[in-house]
Every structure is written in structure tokens, then in C-alpha cells.
Amino acid sequence: MKNKTGNAMHEMTIAVNIVDIAVQTAQKAQAQKINKITVEVGALSGVVPESLEFCFGEACKGTMAENAELELIRIPAKAQCMSCGFRFETNQFLNICPKCGAEALASGGQELQVKAINVD
Ligand SMILES: [Zn+2]
Secondary structure, X not given: XXXXXXXXXXXXXXXXXXHXXXXXXXXXXXXXXXXXXXXXXXXXXXXXHHHHHHHHHHHHOXXXXXXXXXXXXXXXXXXXXXXOOOEEEEOOOEEEOOOOOOEEEEEOOOOEEEEEEEEO
């Protein structure tokens, strides 16, 4: 893995990984250029989308993904109430059940993966 800037930012590491995966996939498909990369980002993955988009632009430079579009699909986490069993979507780990007011823990929402790439 390259780290051109020496920047230890979380999102930069992720962006470089995304570009690496996309380039490897595109090369296997004998593509010339990557137009678009679709990435699933879970609500509890800890990734800041704006930051990831900025880092993605930097990570693409000098690769076949240069100027590619980054499409982020936000995936909400799911919480289930420990008291009444009510299920709902959430963006945080600890939640209060909207039905009965008890604690509800979230699960899922940790997704961070390249879902699709569009190549020429
Ligand atoms: Zn409840």
C-alpha cells in the first residue's frame, strides 16, 4: 500500500484500499479506465463521507481510477429493543426504543466495501 502524503488519517487509508481493490478488479477485467466506484458505508463504520470523498480524489490520482466518481451508499444499522423486541433503523450504537423507552442496541452498520465498479 502506498502512502504518498504520510497522512495517517483513517479515511485516507480506507480511500487507498478502495482504489486498490477497484484497480485490481478493473485489471482482471482488462479495463482501461474506472469511471465510477460504488461503496457501501455502514452508519456505524466510523467513516465520515465528506472526508472519504476528499481522500478518494487524492487516492485516485495517477491511477486508472483518476477522476472516477465515488458513489457512497449509506447503510443504516438496525436496533432491536431488549424489552419489547421492537426493531428499527438507527445511526447510533446505543438507542432508546421509540415504543417503550427501554435500551436498544444496534447491530450491523459496520459495512465498508466496494460494491461495484463501472469501467471502460
Ligand atoms: Zn421497546
